[in-house]
Amino acid sequence: MMRHGFTLVEALLALIIAAGLFVLADGLDRRLLRPLRQDPLAWHQAVRVLEQPGRYRVVKVHQRRLDIADTWAHDKLLLVWVDDKHVLRLTNSTYQGYYPLLRQVEAVEWQRVGHTDLVQIRLKQERLPWKKTILNLRGKAF
16 A cells, blocks of 8 residues: 555654754753742842951942952952853952852942942842842941
């Protein structure tokens, strides 16, 4: 008996192969491959690292970067900023070294509160609302 056309199994196999080739050519959105894993403590841990009692003192506040001095290391200048991989980092003054404070950061804004060493941080993480808090960065002065 002669048959014409494809069987159902052959058609499904061809469809699976075509879908696989499409995924290889186009790629999958990383949200589909790796859903956002939210750590509810990550924000608080980052704030806790920056607010170690007597450790960090504000040097200069930029819109997207915070310059602080490490009083435990003879006022060594450190920077807190977001890199191109969306990680809030704590680095030395030449952007070297790597201490990740928080991942999946889309935007961060720093603002000094009055003339004190209190700094307001507004931070936006991927698929989360803006968070805002005030950091106490007075170093040894308090």
